[in-house]
Amino acid sequence: MPSEITNKYKETSEEIERIEKAMKCVLNKIGEFKVLDEKLVPEGLKPIARSIAWLVDQVVVQNLKKYKDVCGIEEVEEPPHDLVQYDCILKLKEDDIECFINVKTSLTATDRTGRFDISKADKLIELYEERPDLLLLVAIIVVDFDNIFVKFEDLIVFNVAWVPEVYYNRANHNLQSRANGMQTPRSNQEFIRILKQKMDEAGHLAHYS
Ligand SMILES: [Ca+2]
Numbered sequence: 001m002p003s004e005i006t007n008k009y010k011e012t013s014e015e016i017e018r019i020e021k022a023m024k025c026v027l028n029k030i031g032e033f034k035v036l037d038e039k040l041v042p043e044g045l046k047p048i049a050r051s052i053a054w055l056v057d058q059v060v061v062q063n064l065k066k067y068k069d070v071c072g073i074e075e076v077e078e079p080p081h082d083l084v085q086y087d088c089i090l091k092l093k094e095d096d097i098e099c100f101i102n103v104k105t106s107l108t109a110t111d112r113t114g115r116f117d118i119s120k121a122d123k124l125i126e127l128y129e130e131r132p133d134l135l136l137l138v139a140i141i142v143v144d145f146d147n148i149f150v151k152f153e154d155l156i157v158f159n160v161a162w163v164p165e166v167y168y169n170r171a172n173h174n175l176q177s178r179a180n181g182m183q184t185p186r187s188n189q190e191f192i193r194i195l196k197q198k199m200d201e202a203g204h205l206a207h208y209s
Contacts, residue, residue, distance in 0.1 A: 009185040012159065016137060018072075018092055019099055020157040023064070023139055025071035030063050032151040047145035053105040056141050056150070060103050061088045085119045085127050086136065100127075100136045102160075104179075108144045108153050112179040118160060121168055121175045121199055128161075128192050136160045140179055156181045161191040168198035 035045060035052060065076045077089040077098075086100040102119065106112065118124070118138060128134050142154035160175070162183040167176045175195060199205040 005187075012135065012185070013183075015095060015097055015099070015135070016157055016159060018095065019090060019101075019137060020139075020155060022071045022073050022090070022092055023060075023101075023157065024155050026060070026063050026067045026073075027141065027152040027155055029067045029070075030059065030152055032146075032149050033059055035148050035150055038148045041148065044147050045145060047107055047109075049105045049107050049110065049143070052143070052150055056105040056143065057087050057103045060139075060141060064088060064090065085123050097135055100134060102136065102138050104138055104140045106140050106142050106156075106179060108142055112140075112156070114178065115167060115169075115176040116179055117169070117172065117174040118163070118177050119175055120173055121195055121204075122173065124160070124175055125192055125195060128188050132188060134161075134188060138177075138179075158183055161188050162186060166191065166194045166198055168195065168202055168204075170202035170204065173204065 035055070061076065061078060064073060068074070068076055072093050073090060074093045075089075075091040079086060079088070085102060087103045088101050090099045090101055091097070104116075106116075124136075127136065137157050137159055140156040141152060142156065144151045144153050156179060158177075158181050162185050163175070163177040164182045164184045165177070168174075169176050196205055
């Protein structure tokens with residue numbers, strides 16, 4: 001691999017680490033939040049990640065804004081509508097890079113070696129083609145339920161373009177990944193080429209060519 005590419009990957013890895021650190025700072029400030037009145041769930045709230053994912057997205061983005069100054073963040077921009085592949089765009093004080101973040105929720109008990117949905121593959125391709133230098137990260141907020149409380153326990157950040165195995169799920173048209181934080185550095189162009197190839201193998205690429 002040419003050294004300028006290796007250097008670029010190193011720079012990106014360092015940027016990702018800084019983003020992770022800033023987000024952890026914010027998650028520590030939040031700590032936990034109350035989902036609803038306990039009188040409404042006398043048997044206790046069942047710990048289901050899907051049921052709170054939409055709330056976690058909003059809690060995280062709004063607190064990234066609230067604590068941005070103390071956590072080294074310069075700007076948090078929200079997308080124009082919620083039909084996009086990310087929840088916010090982050091810019092750190094020490095960096096020029098605008099980093100797109102897709103917030104996801106997972107329970108501490110979940111086996112993260114299994115595959116989960118990242119995004120609709122066709123929408124991802126559109127986003128990467130609009131912005132060839134895109135840095136799109138998935139931020140998995142690992143939470144625990146304590147009855148009506150949701151506690152922030154951990155954070156796993158990874159670059160979508162660097163998922164080790166580009167897996168296209170033909171049943172729901174999503175790019176899927178394991179969520180254990182493993183990464184394989186590659187260019188965005190290479191990532192899109194592989195993803196298109198996987199869609200093509202599933203017979204789903206016809207309307208792109
Ligand atoms: Ca999200």
